[in-house]
Amino acid sequence: MTEQVTGAIQIVARRKYVRVSPRKARRVAQLIKGKPALQALNMLLLMPQKPARYYAKLLKQAIGNAVNDYELDEESLIVVNALADNGPMLKRYRPRARGRVYMVRKRTAHLTVIVAPKEAE
Template sequence: MTKINKQESEVKAVRKYVRMSPHKVRRVLDQIRGQDYQKVVMLLEFMPYRACKDILKTVQSAIANAEHNYGINKDNLYITQAYADKGPVMKRFQPRAQGRAYKILKPTCHINIFVGPKS
């Protein structure tokens, strides 16, 4: 999904239903917020977290959207906003002793990345 905010000329990319807790994604997003594109790619490639893979795909999608749809040079872009919203929780049950059931919650999240040109 691509959207541009005309007032601030931001381009948006969203990755939905990522099978990961939003809390774990936010700790990576806090590190890349406000950084320029080349630095973000380098950080995400070398961070040891599983969330980096999905965040990197979303950042690359936002950069491609800005280049292709709006003609903005990728060398001039930086991350203006980055946040993770909670998605639906998948509920599963594990059989336990004496006929009981143990609830397993599998969280999902939606990753939102905004990129914009440097002023």
């Protein structure tokens, strides 16, 4: 289901330093790309994955910005892109056998959702 998107207006919502793995967040982002915004929001609210909660909040924010700032209709919005970029890694240490330590990398992500109105045909 590919829709024509106008190149003029794109509404971007970002959230940085989210404590989820970018790799796992990308799997959720793939599912909502190209879908109508309200359908994508309903999908996200039903997903059990942790990144889906963050993407749902971001998508609500992007829809709200489009409606309030640009006076667009929320039924006409589609998710143009959803991104998960690498954030800084939190490095923690765990004790191991024989007095050694093991580094645990707690990954963070920068999440982005881009919505735009679909072109009227």
